[in-house]
Amino acid sequence: MNQKLTPQEKFLKSFFGISEKKIRSLHKAQQALLGDLTAEMLKILSYRQREVIKLRYGLADGKFYTQTEIERKFEMKHGRARRIEKSAITLLKVYYEIFVTLQAILNS
Numbered sequence: 001m002n003q004k005l006t007p008q009e010k011f012l013k014s015f016f017g018i019s020e021k022k023i024r025s026l027h028k029a030q031q032a033l034l035g036d037l038t039a040e041m042l043k044i045l046s047y048r049q050r051e052v053i054k055l056r057y058g059l060a061d062g063k064f065y066t067q068t069e070i071e072r073k074f075e076m077k078h079g080r081a082r083r084i085e086k087s088a089i090t091l092l093k094v095y096y097e098i099f100v101t102l103q104a105i106l107n108s
Contacts, residue, residue, distance in 0.1 A: 003024075005020065005023065006062075007057065007058030007059055007062045007064075008035055008038070008059065009023045010057065010058060010064075011038065011057040011058070011059055012038070014057065015057070015089070015092070016096070037099075038059075041092055041095055041096065042054070042059075042092075044091065044092075044095055045088050045091060045092070048074070048084055049084055049085075049087065049088035049091070050088075051074070052070055052081055052084045052085050052088060053085065053088050053089075053092075055069075055070050055073070056070065056081075056085055067081040067082050067085070068081075
């Protein structure tokens with residue numbers, strides 16, 4: 001059966017590069033843990049960054065908003081949502097790399 005990915009699963013696929021097959025093989029507890037990790041990671045962002053990421057990746061209401069839609073919603077100038085999204089993703093990737101490194105150190 002070919003089910004659609006949930007917004008949370010789409011975020012995991014696009015941001016972390018987890019394959020759709022791997023996502024589907026995860027147990028519910030593992031998915032919840034990844035969801036908790038995502039929620040924790042979003043806490044490091046500013047309010048505006050967090051809202052842009054949540055809207056772009058469907059984490060707010062399941063709908064994936066375009067950058068233009070986000071700019072209209074927040075009354076931003078053209079291109080601002082792209083810059084906010086880019087800075088947020090850069091920060092999230094740094095945070096994720098630190099998390100993975102710390103996890104490797106603790107597990108060794």
